[in-house]
Amino acid sequence: MTTPHETEARIPYLGITGLMLGIVLATLDGTIVGTALPTIVGELGGLDHLSWVVTSYLLTTAVATPLWGKIGDLYGRKGSYLASVAVFLLGSVLSGLAQSMGQLIAFRALQGIGAGGLMVGAFALIGVLVAPRDSAKVQSISAAMLPVAFVGGPLLGGLLTDHLDWRWAFYVNVPVGLAALLIVGIGIHVRTERIRARVDWPGALLLTLAILALTLLASWAGTTYAWTSPQILGLAVVSAAALALFVRVERRAEEPVIPPRLFRSRNFALAQLLGFLVGAGMLAAMNYLPQYLQFARGQSSTASGMLLLPLMLGMLVVQLATGRAIGRTGRYRAYPILGGALMTVGALALLTLDVDTPTAVASALTLVIGAGMGFLMQSTLLITMSSADPRDMGAAGGTVTLVRTIGGSLGVAMLGAVFTARLAGADTRLTPAQLKELPTPVREGFAAAVTNGLHGVLLGTAALAALALAASWFVREIPLPTRQGASGDPRRTAPGAAPDTGSEAAPATATSPEAPPSPHRPTADRPAPRPS
Known part of the structure; x- marks a missing residue:
């Protein structure tokens, strides 16, 4: 006979793997499209529409994220998660079938609606299914899967564009999404209770x-x-x-999208400002650097993906190291300051890029800005989660993701306008392959225009990073607990988790875009009882 304690201790690894596939989908789609964009916009409608291919996705993702979270709280997290995967897959297929820029932008918006529920739904279900003492085991799964998706996205996008077609950057989501639907449907069993409350x-x-x-x-x-x-x-x-x-x-x-009480904390408000600024600079740099590498340097989509690896690896390694360091010392104020400084220096260093810059040098220069982004992203997440009460863990995690996504949407739009303005007079309906067939003077003129456009984007990114650096100085150092509390003491928290506020909360991790809500707070779902 299985005891109740043994039943609670079981981790549904099959179902958790399915949830992680959904997180991989969201992570992959955020990075895979960048290296395919030069070919996409050249074939369908021109560089002047590039920002909207990205912005439409980010805009709907930002708005849909808190709504999916709330719908899951009220009507059942498993059903909400599966519905978000289905919407995301529909948007992916339609994006791959798009025949015009207008269609692609609309279908990307639909894809973003589904993407808004992927991470928030996965972490909400994990928070229900996994006790805090087992969180490290679950984090090990994400630690193995997320870096692959995060770093491999640009490379995979380039490979698919070069060797198949840019449409496969969207179609590749289908098998992964179908696997997630099947595994979660079979491997996760929760009891859903309808909560009487209103969606805002x-x-x-x-x-x-x-x-x-x-x-x-x-x-x-x-x-x-x-x-x-x-x-x-x-x-x-x-x-x-x-x-x-x-x-x-x-x-x-009654159930606000963003609880205003969260912003009573000075550190929480500052963390959201920093998240907004790093989101704006990060998405702009990651989507316009491939334009330079392919149009000005003549690199293939695959090569441009590989050349972005220093940026991606720098960001990822620093995130992991920062999470460990903050967890070990309980102190975090220095990291957003360091991140703002490195991101500013990195953006200014990239201004040295020219049409004659060696490709290896161009690639290496992205490491500095990537490291700065990593410091800012991880520290803002941990500051956010440590500044919120345990009852608001889910809302706090959703808010930092929402604000960062809004920053990315506005950053791509604003700096995209700068990029387009500096291409005035250039033919923006060219793909990289078509450009190579044109006479040398035309190629050189277009390369100079794209480089000039990138410089405008980088100047804007440097300004955003400088603002983040200035704001970071106002963060207050409130040391976090550095030791795990004794078993059964709900007032002690793990490293990187919320401070001692009277209830246990799940720790934020270096690899998680948001922290899972505490399994001990009231929810609409409960693990279904297992047979003895």
Whole structure:
């Protein structure tokens, strides 16, 4: 006969693996498309539309993330997670079938709606299924899978584009997603209880309107329309009004998208600002560096993916090292300062790139900015989770992901507009392969224009990083506990987890984009009893 304690101690590794496949999908799609974009936009519609291929996905992901989390809380996490995977797969297939830039942008938006539920749903289910004492075992699975997806994304995107077709950058999601659906459906059993509460639809709609207006303003101001034009001034008014109403609605909502009480903590608010800034700079650099490598340096999609590996590896290694260091010492203030400084220096160093820069040098220079991003990303996650009460662990994790994604959306839009403006007069409907067939003077002129455009993006990234550096100095050092509490003492937390606030919370990890909510807080799901 299996005892209740033994039943609770079992970890459904099969189901957890299925959840990790969903996380891999979200991670992979965030990096795999970058190296395929030069071919995509050249074939379907031009570089002037590149930012919207990325922005439409990020925008809907940002808005959908808290909604999926709340729907899972209220109506069942397993069903919510499976539904998000299905929507993501539908968007992936349609994106691969797109015949115009308008279609691709719309289908990427649909894909983003599904992507919003992949990570938040997976970590919510893990929080229900796995006790805190077993979290290290589950983290070992993510530690093995996420780096492969994170670092291998650009390389895989390049390989698929060069040897098959850019459409396979989207189709590759299908077998992984179907495996996740099957494994989670079979391997996870939870008892769903309907909770009577409301989804904050007014808040979600106002947030969507505000982000969309800000994104359009960032894309059009100074390029498509003058800064003082009625269109830009109208967008500014709409975004300001929507944000003001959003704050008012959130204060009164029964289940707010973003609980306003979280921002009473100075460190939490600063961490969200830092997350916004690093998200903006990171996504802009990662999506426009391949343009330079393929158009100005004549590299293939595969080679441009390999040349981004120093950036990706630098970011990943620093994230892992920072998580361990903070967990060991309980101190974190120095890391966002170091991250802001390195990211600023790295962006300025990349300004030395020219049409004649050796490819190896161009690749190596990305290591510094990648390391800076790693310091900022990991420290902001841990500061966020340590600044929130245990009851708000899920909301805090969702908020940092939401803010970082919003930053990426606005950063790509704003710096994409700078990039496009510097390409004025160039033919933006060329793919890298078509460019190689043109006369040498045309190729050299286009390469110079793309390099000039990248310099504009990097100047903007350096400015964002400098703002992050300045904001980091205001973070207060509140040491975290450095020793695991005794068994049964819910007031002691693991390294990197929330400070002593009276309840146990799951620790944030170096490889997790957000921390899983505590399994001990009220939820809509419970593990189904196993047969004896």
